[in-house]
Amino acid sequence: MRERHAIEVKSVSKIFETAAGSVQALEAVDLAIRPNELVILKGPSGSGKSTLLSLIAALQKPTCGEVVVENERVSKLPDDFAALYRRRRIGFIFQKFNLIPTLSALENVYTPLLPERIGERELEEKALRVMEEFSIAHKRDERAAALSGGEQQRVAIARALVNDPPILLADEPTANLDAKLSREFIGFLERIRDEGKTIVVATHDPLFFDLPFVDRQIEMHDGRVVGTRR
Amino acid sequence: MNLLSPGVVVLQMLDALLLFLASIALILSVSIARKWDPDATTPQQYRLEKRSYLVATVVAYIFYLKLLLFLYFIHTLDDLAALLPGAMCAAGVTDATPYGTPLFVVKILDLYLFGLWLVLHRIDTKRVDRPYTRTKFRLYLLLFPFLVLETILQFLHFGAIDPHRIVSCCGTLFSAPKTPLIGLFTTLPAPAVAGLFYLLYAAILLAWLRRSPTATAISNLLFIPVAVLSLITLFSTYIYQMPHHHCPFCLLQADYGYVGYLLYTALFGGTFFGLAAWVAEKCGDGRVRRWMVWSVALDTLYVAVVSFHPIAYYLENGVWL
Amino acid sequence: MKNLLAFAIGSLLRRGGKNLFIFFVFTLLVFILASTFLISNALKSQLLSTLDALPPITVERIVAGRQTEIDTSRADSIAEIAGVSRAFPRVWGFYYFPPAGVNFAVVGVDPLLPSYSQTLTTVADIDGERLASGDTMIVGEGVDAILRRHLFDGYLLFVKPDGELKRVDVAGRFKGETVLQSNDLIVMDTGLVREIFGLPEHLATDIVVEVPNPQEVPTVARKIATLYPDSRIVTRRDLAASYHALFDYKSGLFLALFLVGIFTLFVILYDKASGLSGEERREIGILKALGWRTGEILAVKIYESAILALVAYLVAVTASIGYVFGLQAPVLRDLFTGYSALRPPLLLPFEIDGATLALIFFATVPLFVAATLVPAWRAATLEADEVIR
Numbered sequence: 041m042r043e044r045h046a047i048e049v050k051s052v053s054k055i056f057e058t059a060a061g062s063v064q065a066l067e068a069v070d071l072a073i074r075p076n077e078l079v080i081l082k083g084p085s086g087s088g089k090s091t092l093l094s095l096i097a098a099l100q101k102p103t104c105g106e107v108v109v110e111n112e113r114v115s116k117l118p119d120d121f122a123a124l125y126r127r128r129r130i131g132f133i134f135q136k137f138n139l140i141p142t143l144s145a146l147e148n149v150y151t152p153l154l155p156e157r158i159g160e161r162e163l164e165e166k167a168l169r170v171m172e173e174f175s176i177a178h179k180r181d182e183r184a185a186a187l188s189g190g191e192q193q194r195v196a197i198a199r200a201l202v203n204d205p206p207i208l209l210a211d212e213p214t215a216n217l218d219a220k221l222s223r224e225f226i227g228f229l230e231r232i233r234d235e236g237k238t239i240v241v242a243t244h245d246p247l248f249f250d251l252p253f254v255d256r257q258i259e260m261h262d263g264r265v266v267g268t269r270r
Numbered sequence: 271m272n273l274l275s276p277g278v279v280v281l282q283m284l285d286a287l288l289l290f291l292a293s294i295a296l297i298l299s300v301s302i303a304r305k306w307d308p309d310a311t312t313p314q315q316y317r318l319e320k321r322s323y324l325v326a327t328v329v330a331y332i333f334y335l336k337l338l339l340f341l342y343f344i345h346t347l348d349d350l351a352a353l354l355p356g357a358m359c360a361a362g363v364t365d366a367t368p369y370g371t372p373l374f375v376v377k378i379l380d381l382y383l384f385g386l387w388l389v390l391h392r393i394d395t396k397r398v399d400r401p402y403t404r405t406k407f408r409l410y411l412l413l414f415p416f417l418v419l420e421t422i423l424q425f426l427h428f429g430a431i432d433p434h435r436i437v438s439c440c441g442t443l444f445s446a447p448k449t450p451l452i453g454l455f456t457t458l459p460a461p462a463v464a465g466l467f468y469l470l471y472a473a474i475l476l477a478w479l480r481r482s483p484t485a486t487a488i489s490n491l492l493f494i495p496v497a498v499l500s501l502i503t504l505f506s507t508y509i510y511q512m513p514h515h516h517c518p519f520c521l522l523q524a525d526y527g528y529v530g531y532l533l534y535t536a537l538f539g540g541t542f543f544g545l546a547a548w549v550a551e552k553c554g555d556g557r558v559r560r561w562m563v564w565s566v567a568l569d570t571l572y573v574a575v576v577s578f579h580p581i582a583y584y585l586e587n588g589v590w591l
Numbered sequence: 592m593k594n595l596l597a598f599a600i601g602s603l604l605r606r607g608g609k610n611l612f613i614f615f616v617f618t619l620l621v622f623i624l625a626s627t628f629l630i631s632n633a634l635k636s637q638l639l640s641t642l643d644a645l646p647p648i649t650v651e652r653i654v655a656g657r658q659t660e661i662d663t664s665r666a667d668s669i670a671e672i673a674g675v676s677r678a679f680p681r682v683w684g685f686y687y688f689p690p691a692g693v694n695f696a697v698v699g700v701d702p703l704l705p706s707y708s709q710t711l712t713t714v715a716d717i718d719g720e721r722l723a724s725g726d727t728m729i730v731g732e733g734v735d736a737i738l739r740r741h742l743f744d745g746y747l748l749f750v751k752p753d754g755e756l757k758r759v760d761v762a763g764r765f766k767g768e769t770v771l772q773s774n775d776l777i778v779m780d781t782g783l784v785r786e787i788f789g790l791p792e793h794l795a796t797d798i799v800v801e802v803p804n805p806q807e808v809p810t811v812a813r814k815i816a817t818l819y820p821d822s823r824i825v826t827r828r829d830l831a832a833s834y835h836a837l838f839d840y841k842s843g844l845f846l847a848l849f850l851v852g853i854f855t856l857f858v859i860l861y862d863k864a865s866g867l868s869g870e871e872r873r874e875i876g877i878l879k880a881l882g883w884r885t886g887e888i889l890a891v892k893i894y895e896s897a898i899l900a901l902v903a904y905l906v907a908v909t910a911s912i913g914y915v916f917g918l919q920a921p922v923l924r925d926l927f928t929g930y931s932a933l934r935p936p937l938l939l940p941f942e943i944d945g946a947t948l949a950l951i952f953f954a955t956v957p958l959f960v961a962a963t964l965v966p967a968w969r970a971a972t973l974e975a976d977e978v979i980r
């Protein structure tokens with residue numbers, strides 16, 4: 041019996057053309073992630089973890105192979121539809137948070153929803169609800185640039201969840217955080233996981249290894265999957 | 271150009287601008303029409319995808335600006351009437367050169383063409399597989415010459431207007447038309463004209479009730495010339511309450527409550543959506559029903575407003591004109 | 592769409608500095624254009640309103656291509672033409688005043704005609720005693736000022752064609768609001784005018800024809816032309832058309848030149864808009880990563896420039912209205928009214944019509960938006976992957 045997979049990566053390769061020549065970021069990667077699984081992608085920088093995440097998010101297209109998310113071939117989607125897919129079904133937490141510095145915390149959180157036909161009041165409601173879950177609602181009107189690192193992290197998480205996506209992707213989420221905030225983040229992660237989301241975290245932070253609620257650790261090196269641990 | 275009125279300068283300048291933008295879009299369209307391959311993941315395909323956005327943006331810009339400009343165009347013609355001996359309104363100015371009437375026809379045609387292109391574009395981009403992209407850009411290649419034609423005609427028309435030549439006023443223009451077809455229409459007795467008009471309207475209603483977009487499109491298409499001609503020969507006389515005032519431009523003036531704007535907007539909107547519905551059906555898009563409703567609604571509005579005047583006149587005076 | 596619009600406004604406000612310069616320059620340009628048109632229109636409508644007072648038809652006699660005196664008996668024949676209610680000769684001319692180097696317009700009237708005496712008091716302040724006491728005239732403000740400046744206090748010594756002097760006293764002055772027509776005007780008894788210009792009884796300067804029904808004017812004009820082939824017939828409509836044409840030509844010319852200037856602005860605008868700051872690029876990258884479509888980002892960018900253009904237009908037009916009608920257009924106005932040696936202190940009447948506003952709009956805003964189309968597209972089609980690193 042075949043289980044339904046949330047994310048399937050089938051023989052995916054990604055080659056970048058740079059000024060210095062071609063760079064093979066991923067080579068024949070195969071991966072299958074089940075719904076509600078929490079998967080850690082671990083490996084040194086340059087191992088292709090970030091690229092893999094961006095392919096799952098349909099931010100880029102693979103050079104060969106395909107990416108199937110919830111039975112949809114997202115690697116084949118034209119730009120417009122890829123964007124729609126992203127904003128409705130993916131929540132992404134970036135390494136550098138990537139908040140828009142001149143917008144307020146609240147505005148940052150509901151930015152993904154702006155192009156949808158949602159009224160202003162509903163936008164604020166949704167945003168505030170998520171922000172309260174992560175205790176950041178009290179900073180709603182402050183400009184993102186004025187927030188502390190930990191506060192920005194929480195805004196970034198809230199933004200990733202405001203559209204209630206089934207899949208959450210995080211790229212080195214603790215790279216810019218101290219130990220205390222990193223542990224806090226892990227706490228958030230557990231909470232999100234309990235809500236039934238599928239989560240993929242790319243990281244080389246050892247705090248993530250050997251966590252009890254992680255289902256699988258996938259090790260990557262030089263663009264290939266080199267090991268799996270449950 | 272012996273006519274340097276500011277309105278004309280602005281119109282010519284904007285026409286040149288639109289032609290320039292449209293030419294850019296043309297060059298891009300050629301490459302897209304030739305090399306579009308939705309299954310390809312090459313950088314070339316990505317470039318084409320990006321370019322298709324630009325073409326669509328340009329066409330949208332041209333269309334909406336033209337809509338606005340059309341009214342200003344008529345107004346400028348009206349203004350020029352003060353300069354031309356004999357002309358009392360835009361009709362005389364249009365007739366001042368042999369290019370005037372064709373210019374009008376092409377201008378209106380362009381509005382329909384560009385608008386319908388945008389409709390096709392909307393339908394195309396809603397579908398993942400973008401089935402009509404190639405067709406879309408091929409069609410643009412057909413559209414472009416009409417814009418060129420319009421620009422040339424406008425340039426020739428304004429260039430040829432001679433403030434020293436006497437021009438007929440609308441009173442004579444519309445009573446003694448030159449082409450035999452229109453002449454046939456104007457010599458028809460009033461009940462025949464009205465009959466044809468309402469018959470077509472009934473066809474539109476029937477097409478809607480039968481949910482047939484093809485019938486809607488055909489009846490709307492026929493409705494355009496019939497409505498215009500019946501307006502000129504019959505209904506306008508009731509709006510003016512004068513049996514020999516047929517001018518389609520004087521309706522736009524304040525004396526008649528600017529009713530012309532309402533009429534022409536409703537007529538354009540109704541017929542446009544009727545044609546758009548047919549396009550939607552051909553492409554299997556879901557908006558067929560909605561557009562057919564809008565089409566019927568606007569057409570009905572037109573018919574209602576235009577019918578109001580003769581009926582009111584009759585009720586007031588007990589006789590027809 | 593509403594959200595995107597709000598986002599565009601917010602975006603403009605957030606990035607105020609960069610847009611401020613463009614906004615300011617564009618507003619200035621629209622301001623100049625608007626002011627020019629408002630002034631020109633005000634003058635034109637004033638001029639056209641003076642037309643209403645003019646006779647429907649004026650008949651002059653042309654000999655060897657120049658205007659010469661016309662026989663007063665012609666008025667009787669013309670009065671017989673169907674459609675003509677009245678035809679009467681006028682005596683008037685220009686009197687050159689050497690000390691100031693200007694011409695006064697001297698017009699003869701028959702003050703005994705009841706219509707004249709009534710209207711006269713409404714447009715002029717008259718010293719009744721003086722008027723009755725002999726050779727008197729009523730003058731416009733400009734004439735009055737010049738006479739006094741050259742030490743003719745309350746009178747003028749006219750030099751007749753035979754060299755003799757004729758003293759005429761000022762018995763009244765035209766009121767301020769008639770200044771456009773009356774500034775350089777002198778009105779006196781017809782007999783006096785004839786004396787000053789040496790015009791015999793049977794000749795006049797031109798003949799005025801009253802035609803109550805405007806539709807009949809062209810026909811009457813033609814008949815007069817047939818009757819007297821050596822005459823030039825000027826109808827009110829001809830004058831209106833020539834005023835229109837003159838103003839249109841001048842404004843059209845100005846506009847054409849102005850557009851060349853504005854084109855330069857837009858090349859600059861295009862260039863500026865094309866350059867995106869690092870922060871803007873990041874923002875677009877983030878938006879795309881969050882799932883904004885290219886079309887939506889494009890819409891925001893175009894909204895930004897459309898809003899900028901529209902607000903600038905509104906600000907410029909409002910400022911222009913205040914400048915032209917409130918402040919009476921200092922500096923700019925003199926560029927327009929410099930065509931007469933006697934410069935009347937004109938009051939520009941408050942008049943705005945939708946057509947002028949539309950003209951200014953179409954001459955400016957669409958160009959602005961057009962210049963930003965390609966830059967907006969370039970911005971919206973940026974790749975998002977830089978953001979991920």
